[in-house]
Amino acid sequence: MVFIFGANFPESRLVKGALESFYGIGPKVSQRLMARFFIHPTARVGSLGDKQVNDIAAELSTMKIENDLRRSLQDNIKRLRDMGTYRGRRHAMGLPARGQNTRSQIATARKLNRTVRRG
Numbered sequence: 001m002v003f004i005f006g007a008n009f010p011e012s013r014l015v016k017g018a019l020e021s022f023y024g025i026g027p028k029v030s031q032r033l034m035a036r037f038f039i040h041p042t043a044r045v046g047s048l049g050d051k052q053v054n055d056i057a058a059e060l061s062t063m064k065i066e067n068d069l070r071r072s073l074q075d076n077i078k079r080l081r082d083m084g085t086y087r088g089r090r091h092a093m094g095l096p097a098r099g100q101n102t103r104s105q106i107a108t109a110r111k112l113n114r115t116v117r118r119g
Contacts, residue, residue, distance in 0.1 A: 002045045004053060005060040011046025018045050019056075024065035033059060 001008045009018045019030035034041065037055050039048070048056075064072065080088030090097040096109035 002048065002053060004045075005057045009045045011044060013045050015039055015043045015045055015048065016041060022060065022065050024063070024069040 002011060003009075004018065005022070007018075007021070009021075015034060016027075016030050019025050019033060020027065025033075031041070033039075033056065034043075036059070037052055039052060077088070077091050081092050082088070087097045091113055094110045094113040096102060096106060097113070100106070100109060102109075
């Protein structure tokens with residue numbers, strides 16, 4: 001098991017998948033991180049050296065990921081709701097906030113806006 005930024009990963013897991021398991025890191029960011037530290041796209045976590053693991057952990061600590069990112073998103077939505085903007089009201093009602101059609105298919109928008117509907 002390799003410990004990276006507060007999470008244990010099995011040595012057989014791909015580095016790209018391990019990085020993308022963090023909230024806020026997608027394919028492009030993980031690819032950029034791997035290129036920055038000269039890690040092959042098909043490298044496994046177990047094949048990384050201690051220096052590379054420490055470098056990745058240091059870089060992740062400077063980024064806004066996991067709970068910090070979730071909190072900032074919730075704060076942004078709360079700010080919109082407190083101001084009374086159109087987008088804030090749509091978030092509060094659990095409806096699409098970006099102009100999507102609401103006549104027939106809004107199940108996805110209701111699902112995505114569910115977390116901040118209360119309050």
